[in-house]
Amino acid sequence: MLFPRTKKIAQQQSWHRTKSTAFGSYNNYLFFISDDSPLDLTETHCKYICILLKPLSAHQQELIQKEFERNLSRLNYFRLDVQETSVTVATYEKMFTFNTQNLYRIMDYCVEVAGLVGATSPTNCQKCDSDKQLDAYDWNDTGRILCKKCYQSINQQITLQQHDLINENKNYGIGFVGSVIFSLPVVALWVVVAVYLELLASVGALIIGFLGKKGYDYLGGKTGVWTPYLLILSNILMVITANVLTLVVGMYQEGYSVGDALYLLQHNSGVRTAFFINMALSFVLSFFIWIQLFYTVKEQDSYIVLAEKMA
Ligand SMILES: [Zn+2]
Numbered sequence: 327m328l329f330p331r332t333k334k335i336a337q338q339q340s341w342h343r344t345k346s347t348a349f350g351s352y353n354n355y356l357f358f359i360s361d362d363s364p365l366d367l368t369e370t371h372c373k374y375i376c377i378l379l380k381p382l383s384a385h386q387q388e389l390i391q392k393e394f395e396r397n398l399s400r401l402n403y404f405r406l407d408v409q410e411t412s413v414t415v416a417t418y419e420k421m422f423t424f425n426t427q428n429l430y431r432i433m434d435y436c437v438e439v440a441g442l443v444g445a446t447s448p449t450n451c452q453k454c455d456s457d458k459q460l461d462a463y464d465w466n467d468t469g470r471i472l473c474k475k476c477y478q479s480i481n482q483q484i485t486l487q488q489h490d491l492i493n494e495n496k497n498y499g500i501g502f503v504g505s506v507i508f509s510l511p512v513v514a515l516w517v518v519v520a521v522y523l524e525l526l527a528s529v530g531a532l533i534i535g536f537l538g539k540k541g542y543d544y545l546g547g548k549t550g551v552w553t554p555y556l557l558i559l560s561n562i563l564m565v566i567t568a569n570v571l572t573l574v575v576g577m578y579q580e581g582y583s584v585g586d587a588l589y590l591l592q593h594n595s596g597v598r599t600a601f602f603i604n605m606a607l608s609f610v611l612s613f614f615i616w617i618q619l620f621y622t623v624k625e626q627d628s629y630i631v632l633a634e635k636m637a
Pocket of ligand 1: 475
């Protein structure tokens with residue numbers, strides 16, 4: 327998301343934008359401005375102003391650093407990051423008190439310092455340096471100036487990846503097996519904790535959820551629409567196994583045989599109630615992991631499109 331001041335500058339300068347960055351030329355230099363996530367509910371928000379430059383020598387980088395430090399108070403910024411091909415200035419945006427002047431002042435100063443050390447911005451394709459058929463693109467939410475050829479080759483790569491490469495040599499079955507294997511030590515630990523230490527072991531459900539996902543990825547489980555369901559199925563099986571084992575081992579300790587324990591589970595209401603309460607508690611805890619799975623397990627959706635022009 328772009329904040330109003332970033333948007334305003336982008337409109338004034340006829341820049342392009344991605345979801346979270348506005349970018350374009352200002353006084354012959356290439357600038358990128360982005361905002362901190364508005365979900366971060368701190369008192370102030372951050373703005374990042376980045377000037378893109380052709381490779382700087384170590385000496386040039388040092389000069390830039392010194393110049394900025396000299397003007398720290400005047401420019402009202404709190405962080406500076408000088409890299410080989412970029413200088414990024416971070417500044418606070420206080421709600422309702424910030425205006426575009428401060429941003430322009432920082433941009434003007436970037437231009438001034440870049441000129442002072444003899445640095446220029448790249449004007450050609452950022453991938454192959456061609457100067458033909460250039461356009462502004464939005465590549466996975468990053469602004470890029472690319473030639474048509476580079477755009478086409480990136481686009482083709484993304485299409486290929488999405489169909490095959492991401493999931494090459496991966497499948498759902500092996501992921502499921504991985505998920506179960508990684509969960510088994512937790513099941514064992516769960517039973518030991520519950521039986522011998524008499525502690526509430528249902529917390530193990532959370533760990534099973536976590537390790538199940540690790541095991542799935544470790545053995546090369548396929549990432550797709552079925553992934554969360556398979557992980558949940560594996561979790562459910564493991565949680566049921568852990569609860570049944572806890573009961574059986576616990577009763578075995580008290581002198582019952584395994585057969586007796588299973589018989590009582592089926593026919594004794596007291597045993598059954600205790601069992602189902604523990605089971606329900608485990609699933610309530612697992613539920614939090616499951617919700618997260620649906621949010622985090624997604625196919626990587628790479629994209630490249632022409633960047634939207636601001637006007
Ligand atoms: Zn190119």
